[in-house]
Amino acid sequence: xxxxxxxxxxxxxxxxxxxxxxxxxxxxxxxxxxxxxxxxxxxxxxxxxxxxxxxxxxxxxxxxxxxxxxxxxxxxxxxxxxxxxxxxxxxxxxxxxxxxxxxxxxxxxxxxxxxxxxxxxxxxxxxxxxxxxxxxxxxxxxxxxxxxxxxxxxxxxxxxxxxxxxxxxxxxxxxxxxxxxxxxx
Amino acid sequence: xxxxxxxxxxxxxxxxxxxxxxxxxxxxxxxxxxxxxxxxxxxxxxxxxxxxxxxxxxxxxxxxxxxxxxxxxxxxxxxxxxxxxxxxxxxxxxxxxxxxxxxxxxxxxxxxxxxxxxxxxxxxxxxxxxxxxxxxxxxxxxxxxxxxxxxxxxxxxxxxxxxxxxxxxxxxxxxxxxxxxxxxxxxxxxxxxxxxxxxxxxxx
Numbered sequence: 001x002x003x004x005x006x007x008x009x010x011x012x013x014x015x016x017x018x019x020x021x022x023x024x025x026x027x028x029x030x031x032x033x034x035x036x037x038x039x040x041x042x043x044x045x046x047x048x049x050x051x052x053x054x055x056x057x058x059x060x061x062x063x064x065x066x067x068x069x070x071x072x073x074x075x076x077x078x079x080x081x082x083x084x085x086x087x088x089x090x091x092x093x094x095x096x097x098x099x100x101x102x103x104x105x106x107x108x109x110x111x112x113x114x115x116x117x118x119x120x121x122x123x124x125x126x127x128x129x130x131x132x133x134x135x136x137x138x139x140x141x142x143x144x145x146x147x148x149x150x151x152x153x154x155x156x157x158x159x160x161x162x163x164x165x166x167x168x169x170x171x172x173x174x175x176x177x178x179x180x181x182x183x184x185x
Numbered sequence: 186x187x188x189x190x191x192x193x194x195x196x197x198x199x200x201x202x203x204x205x206x207x208x209x210x211x212x213x214x215x216x217x218x219x220x221x222x223x224x225x226x227x228x229x230x231x232x233x234x235x236x237x238x239x240x241x242x243x244x245x246x247x248x249x250x251x252x253x254x255x256x257x258x259x260x261x262x263x264x265x266x267x268x269x270x271x272x273x274x275x276x277x278x279x280x281x282x283x284x285x286x287x288x289x290x291x292x293x294x295x296x297x298x299x300x301x302x303x304x305x306x307x308x309x310x311x312x313x314x315x316x317x318x319x320x321x322x323x324x325x326x327x328x329x330x331x332x333x334x335x336x337x338x339x340x341x342x343x344x345x346x347x348x349x350x351x352x353x354x355x356x357x358x359x360x361x362x363x364x365x366x367x368x369x370x371x372x373x374x375x376x377x378x379x380x381x382x383x384x385x386x387x388x389x
Binding site: 014015016017018024049053054055056058059060063064067068072075079082083085086087089090091093094097104105107108109110111112113114115116117118119120121122123124125126127128129131132133146148149150151152153154155156157160161166167168170171172173174175176177178179181182183 | 258313
């Protein structure tokens with residue numbers, strides 16, 4: 001019964017979670033306080049671990065809560081619940097897009113959507129920059145630039161454009177430089 | 186033979202993405218672009234952009250949706266499963282270890298520094314991936330305007346990315362589907378044939 005409950009809870013959260021981590025965290029919090037599966041402190045730790053490890057927070061929380069309440073199979077059940085809505089929805093949408101890719105309606109919709117996505121990528125650049133290269137707002141006097149962050153940014157830019165180094169090498173190098181520049185200097 | 190190589194590459198690449206992308210959704214874009222668009226040519230720039238649009242407008246975890254879509258495109262439903270399993274192995278094993286060992290995590294200053302470094306580098310990587318995709322998509326003044334407006338909408342007005350995509354879909358359908366607007370691409374001569382999507386369709 002606990003397996004069914006775990007599965008359903010995370011299925012629901014995933015289905016309602018438009019917008020990824022930032023939306024999923026409050027949804028999780030509500031479920032946790034209702035079911036008393038784990039303590040608030042444990043949940044805070046899950047959020048912290050998720051920010052420090054590469055995995056998506058939704059999967060990390062599902063795995064952790066599942067294991068804590070029903071062992072390893074609980075963890076797997078909860079994770080599957082979390083993945084299943086995305087799996088089904090994406091495959092349906094991918095099928096539909098593929099089927100109608102030649103139609104004028106689909107083409108015109110995509111012609112509107114594609115530039116908007118470039119705008120969203122632009123926002124992602126600003127978002128990451130605001131947590132590393134600058135702080136405060138770009139638009140008023142709270143703005144302040146971090147020259148260490150800017151240095152890493154330009155180094156990776158040059159290494160990628162000129163020497164085509166792999167994104168994973170870039171990430172590893174950035175991590176190392178981050179520790180050296182921000183922690184030891 | 187060829188097909189099993191596809192599965193292996195999908196699995197390996199998403200395993201890497203799962204293990205190395207810190208900071209969620211968009212941080213994995215440079216890796217996906219490099220592996221599947223630039224290197225293997227399994228996905229075109231336009232398709233990559235479409236995948237981001239879908240991933241942004243459906244509910245659920247962004248990384249999971251992106252892996253499912255790419256996996257499906259490369260090798261069908263089994264490809265989607267292969268990709269998502271590869272993506273999740275690193276985080277699930279890490280969190281399982283954590284759940285059993287359970288040590289309380291504090292804000293470790295060393296980890297914080299590491300993160301600021303990674304974000305600085307990832308900013309550069311996303312910028313480059315964005316430029317690469319943007320070159321294919323922003324081909325006339327209207328598309329540049331649409332990109333600028335959607336950037337302003339999410340950044341300054343705090344509008345949800347999914348809503349921006351839905352609005353852009355309506356604008357696209359109205360302008361290009363209903364009114365059949367045909368805008369001259371940058372760098373094309375007036376007399377030159379406009380190589381738009383509609384142009385191609387009209388020929389057939």
